[in-house]
Amino acid sequence: MGEPQIRCRRDDDVKACVEALATVHEVDRYPAEWPADPGAWLTPDGMFDAWVAVEGQDILGHVALTRTDDVLAADAGLAPAGLASVARLFATASARRRGVAGALLAAATTAAAAEGLRLVLEVEDGGAAAIALYERSGWRHAGTRTGNWTTADGRTALLHTYVAPAGRDA
Numbered sequence: 001m002g003e004p005q006i007r008c009r010r011d012d013d014v015k016a017c018v019e020a021l022a023t024v025h026e027v028d029r030y031p032a033e034w035p036a037d038p039g040a041w042l043t044p045d046g047m048f049d050a051w052v053a054v055e056g057q058d059i060l061g062h063v064a065l066t067r068t069d070d071v072l073a074a075d076a077g078l079a080p081a082g083l084a085s086v087a088r089l090f091a092t093a094s095a096r097r098r099g100v101a102g103a104l105l106a107a108a109t110t111a112a113a114a115e116g117l118r119l120v121l122e123v124e125d126g127g128a129a130a131i132a133l134y135e136r137s138g139w140r141h142a143g144t145r146t147g148n149w150t151t152a153d154g155r156t157a158l159l160h161t162y163v164a165p166a167g168r169d170a
């Protein structure tokens with residue numbers, strides 16, 4: 001296996017990204033509820049850009065960068081104008097622990113830094129692998145709030161806010 005290539009997502013990648021996301025939903029319940037329009041879910045309001053990890057014709061992972069809403073910025077304790085949010089990050093189950101998500105996060109970090117923006121994100125409490133990834137990458141836990149949905153295992157969602165380290169790659 002070579003190194004997956006990280007590149008900007010193209011419009012004609014969305015179908016394959018949806019198929020990759022379906023495998024993640026099956027294994028990890030991410031997203032918790034399968035969206036009515038998964039292509040739109042992968043293209044959230046306020047999206048600046050998105051990247052994919054590819055190997056040959058296969059999509060191995062995905063990440064998007066979006067505008068940061070006021071609630072998340074307040075949780076992070078930072079002004080929204082200086083922030084960008086990491087969203088829709090996943091690696092397909094068969095491509096895990098190969099650095100796919102780390103490389104996608106690095107691409108998003110570089111793009112945000114070029115615009116003078118600091119990254120923030122929210123992760124649900126059940127996302128142990130994601131939490132391990134962010135903490136290993138030096139992200140700081142800035143707070144926790146209750147979400148407005150029930151997780152697949154019947155808990156009220158708990159959303160943790162993380163802030164990327166200032167001025168260095170994640």
Ligand SMILES: CC(C)(COP(=O)(O)OP(=O)(O)OC[C@H]1O[C@@H](n2cnc3c(N)ncnc32)[C@H](O)[C@@H]1OP(=O)(O)O)[C@@H](O)C(=O)NCCC(=O)NCCS
Nearest residue numbers: 030090091096097098099100101102123129130132133136
């Ligand atoms: C979280 C997720 C994106 C990680 O993807 P990945 O490509 O396997 O992650 P990487 O290979 O880049 O991992 C980098 C580091 O993160 C940590 N990490 C990643 N997965 C981990 C796991 N399952 N357990 C513990 N640590 C983990 C490790 O420190 C790892 O480094 P190492 O492999 O050298 O030990 C993937 O598990 C996933 O798609 N999960 C479901 C969707 C999801 O939770 N998305 C995040 C929403 S906020």
